[in-house]
Amino acid sequence: MPDPEAVAAALAAIAKRTRSAASLENQQLDFKTDKPSEKESYQELAEAAVCFANASGGTIVVGVADSLVGAEAFMGSQLKIDRLRARIHALTEPSIVVSVDEIEHTGARLLVLTVPEGIDVHATRKGLVTRRWNDECLPMRPIDISRLDDERRGADWTSQSSGRSIVDVDPDAMLRVRSLLRSTPDESRRSLGLAAESDVLAGLRVVHTDGSLTRAGEILLCRNAGGVAEEALVYQYRPTPGAEATIARRWGTPMIGAYAEAIEVFSARIGTTPVNTTGGQQLQIEDYPLAAIREALGNALLHGDYRERRPVQIEHSPDSLIIRSPGPLVAGITPDNILTAGSRARFPLLTGAARTVGLAEELSQGVDRMFREMVRSGRATPTVRVEHESIDPATVVTLKGGPPNIRIARFVAELPEGERNDTDTLLVVLLLCQKRSVTAREVSHVVQRDVPATEAVLRRLASGEAQLIEPTAGTITRRHPNYRLRSASLVALGPAVAYHRQSNSEIDRKVVDHVREYDTINSATIQRVFDVDVYRARDILKDFVGREILVRISTQTRGPKVKYGPGSQFPTRRPRRR
Incomplete structure (x- = not known):
């Protein structure tokens, strides 16, 4: 939720005519003006409150025009605070309690409404159900309402009975579970890996009270899980983003097998770039950091909404890696807070079972890990976006490929x-x-x-x-x-x-001017003049020697005492015209 400083900064930008209110609206900030009648104003603000409460809360500033800038944007509000709070409470279901503060800005009376994140799904008395997304209030589909209601009430779709018997557990999936359990550092879980199959399932808490497997158990351990898409995961590799797919793989459930096999497919197509640090250590920079891939794929499989009956889709090329999971982010998580909002499981039982076997610990250590690993490999941070506008909403994570920025990778490693x-x-x-x-x-x-x-x-x-x-x-x-x-x-x-890069012409001019004035130049001078390290200084001197602008004039061939003077192609001064 915007802090008071952020609201003050937004109002200052409008007053200075640098930004309009419309351009400052975002996931948690909105601007409104009084309507011709109080009844219309209360209805509009109730709708805005519903919109924010169904997302992660927000702030509404009443009395500022969307499209104007400067003092004329501050139109002020005549609404009474107590009456406004009472009407929003009365016009929403379940009722929303907002706090309202009165402030003065540029001579105008403004009202600042703070809307908390709801604990239920809220609607207006007229039945309108919307949710804030970026700077818009979007209508919610029945499945969206059901999803949000489950997440806020703590209802877990995967805790319901699947109707499948424990004898339906795939033998290969159980072998993977045992292998993972035996490799965990926790002694009790290692012991569980050696127990009878029924005890393993009970330890994972995937057996329903009626003796059948829960949906979490079915998705994790059974083939052809009912109630979900036939294909849980679809992978395509393209030599370029626009080319035909040369490799395509499709996996159904069990999810534990789909994940492991997908990681193997990734690993077979990830190359490395060797990078030497100044300390002599050699780093192997992966095309896409496998730790980042594990995190992105793990989040897609554990937090994607299986009720959408669509698979997780992966588009892999040397230039980009796109992982698309069905459904939006879990309630309360947005691309703007995904690094710091903390972990929220859409399906606690499924995530808990994955954590028990050690799978979640391996592949779901926090989205910040995905960001961190991309920067450590000298690449741009991932982009996370939610497609709400499409018929089939999805969460899309994109990792950029291409050659790594070796300087950043080396800098971070040191x-x-x-x-x-x-x-x-x-x-x-x-x-x-x-x-x-x-x-x-x-x-x-x-x-x-x-x-x-x-x-x-x-x-x-x-x-x-x-x-x-x-x-x-x-x-x-x-x-x-x-x-x-x-x-x-x-x-x-x-x-x-x-902004630190210098053009070749600028480098040439400074080096030539220095040699003209002092007759020689060395690596230390290059480092000092251009604010570069010894490696970059070496490359600059090598380029000048290769073009015969400079030539080594000292007897030393290595080290800081090597000096360079004018070569055969050193530019001569042109005589001035009289």
Whole structure:
């Protein structure tokens, strides 16, 4: 839910004419104006409250026009607070209790309504059921209402009886379960892996009170699970995103077998790029980090909605990996809070059984792991989006492939262990490779934390063990300074920093000017002049020698004492015309 500072910042942007209210609306912030009659105003705000309550809550600012900017955007509101709260309570079912605060901005009286996330599915008295998505209120289908109702009441579709007997358990699936249990570090679970089959099923809690398997047990361990799609998982590999699929695989249930075999298919088509660190360690950078794939596929299989009767679909190419799971994200989770909202299981019994066998521990350690592993491999962060507009809503996770950014991968590998494994740190580094400086407010959207928590992250990175960033001199006394990469970080990241790159013509000019003035140049000078590391300095000198602009003039052939002077192609000064 937007914090007061975020609301104040939005109002300030409107007052300064830099943004309109419509452009500032998002998943948790909306702007409204009074309608011609109070009755219409109360009805519209009740509908907006329902919309937010069925999502993750939000803030409605009443008295600001959508399309205007400057002082004229602040039209003010005449609604009475007590009456407004009472009417929203009366016009919604179950009744929604909102808090309302009165503020003054640019001479106008505004009302700020805070709508909490609901504990039920809410509707207006007229039967309208909507849910907030980005800056829109979208109508909910019957299956959406049923799904949200189950999730908020804690009802678990997979805890119901499947009608299947325990003798229907697939032998290969049970072998996989036993193997996973025996490899877990927990002694009690290792012992379970050696127990009788009925005891294993009881330990997984997948036996219903009537003696049959639950739907969780059927999906996890049986072939041809009823009530779900015939194909649980569909995989296609394409040499390029637009080419015909050269490999296609389809798996039904049991889910435990589909997952294991899909990982084998992935592993067979993932290459590696060797990267040497300054300490002499060699890293093997995967085309797609297998840890990120496990997380993305695991979330799709455990949290996708099997009631949609559609499979998890995978589109794999060297350029991108797209995993599409049926249904939206679990209630309360959005792409804007997915890193920090915490784990919420759509089907607690299925997830619990997977956790018991050690499968969930292997493949579902948190979405932040997926983000972290992508950055550590020198690639862009994953994108997560929900397709609500289509007939068949789906959650889509995309991992970008292509050659890794070796400089970023090497830089991350050489960070202190604590920062190397910290998702916030890696996201800040990636952002500062694109922006010269950032504030806590800008970074907060990236790390998905509030501004005070984000400021604490930035201060730690500026003063902790890593000392990756620093506040700029002109903003150091501010509450939220501008932060930039320190010189050592810039040097280590080199060309990975977009604004730090220098054109070849600029490099040529500076090197030639230096040699003209001092007659020689060496690696240390290159490093100092261009703020690069020894490897980049070596490449720059090698390029000049290859073009015969420079030539080695010292007797030393290696080390810091090697000097270079003008070569046969060194540019001569043109005489000035009189």
